Amino acid sequence: MKKIWIAIAKLGGWKFILPEKGSRPELERCVFATAPHTSVADYLVGTAYMWELGVNGKIFIKKEFFRWPLGGLLRKLGCIAIDRGNRHNDMIGTAVREFAKGGPLSIAITPEGTRKPTKRWKRGFWEIAHQAGVPIVPAFLDFSKRQVYIGETVWTTDDSEADILRIRRMFKKEMAKMPENFVEVEN
Numbered sequence: 001m002k003k004i005w006i007a008i009a010k011l012g013g014w015k016f017i018l019p020e021k022g023s024r025p026e027l028e029r030c031v032f033a034t035a036p037h038t039s040v041a042d043y044l045v046g047t048a049y050m051w052e053l054g055v056n057g058k059i060f061i062k063k064e065f066f067r068w069p070l071g072g073l074l075r076k077l078g079c080i081a082i083d084r085g086n087r088h089n090d091m092i093g094t095a096v097r098e099f100a101k102g103g104p105l106s107i108a109i110t111p112e113g114t115r116k117p118t119k120r121w122k123r124g125f126w127e128i129a130h131q132a133g134v135p136i137v138p139a140f141l142d143f144s145k146r147q148v149y150i151g152e153t154v155w156t157t158d159d160s161e162a163d164i165l166r167i168r169r170m171f172k173k174e175m176a177k178m179p180e181n182f183v184e185v186e187n
Contacts, residue, residue: 001076001077002051002077005044005047005048005051006048006051006052008048009044009045009048009049012146013146014045014048014146014147014148015145015146015147015148016048016049016052016147016148016149017147017148017149018052018053019150024137024150024153026134026135026137026153027053027055027106027137027150028055028056028104028105028106029099029104029105029106029134030106030107030129030134030135030136030137030153031095031106031107031108031109031125031128031129031132031134031135031136031137032050032057032106032107032108032109032136032137032138032139032150033109033111033125033136033137033138033139033167034046034108034109034110034111034139034141035110035111035112035138035139035140035141035171035175035182036112036141036171036173036175036176036177036179036181036182037110037111037112037114037115037141038115038176038177038178038179038181038182039115039176039177039178040115041177042110042115042141042177043059043061045141045148046059046108046139046141046148047059047077047108048148049139049148050106050108053150055104055106056078056103056104056105056106057078057106057107057108058078058079058080058098058105058106058107058108059078059079059080059107059108059109060079060080060082060091060095060107060108060109061074061079061080061081061082062081062082062083063081063082063083065079065081066079066081080094091124092124092127092128092131095107095128095132096128096131096132099128099132099133099134100132106137107128108139109124109125109128111123111124111125111126111164111167111168112182115178115181116181117180117181117182117183118183119183121164121168123160123164126156126160126163126164127160129156130156130160135153135154135155135156136153136154136155136156136163136167137150137151137153137154138150138151138152138154138167138170138171139151140170140171140175141175141176141177142175143175143176143177144174144175151170154166154167165185168185169185171184172184
């Protein structure tokens, strides 16, 4: 199933830029900050890329997508349902506990938290990485070039706002499938 999904993405013209095998051991335990997030297609392409990377990837997806017939398939693919309408859903705690179990685990999160334009990123991805003691790896979905690639590893500091701003500045509006839905930070 995963190989078919990857093949479909590549047939669709996507190029996966992968690091040299073994050169990025931090990818085994990290939070992927995936952006721009302006379309459901982001999930389809991003998931294929994670599988091509060969990481034990998990993706948080709003619970509404877990209805029949997609629910069982999404769980099998490593997706975790999240109740975005419940501020007390313990997404951060759930992720931190998963990392605490040890072993390989990479979680992909879209920090924008929505496909609509937003000036402020949600900080849950930062909290998970900081509390779990794992790095953040920016993952770029560049629709303008039909490329997916990862950026420089970012370790959190005690200044969440500065860390998040540093990561946000890596992403550009022209990368988005729908550029009008991505709010770029000025340098």
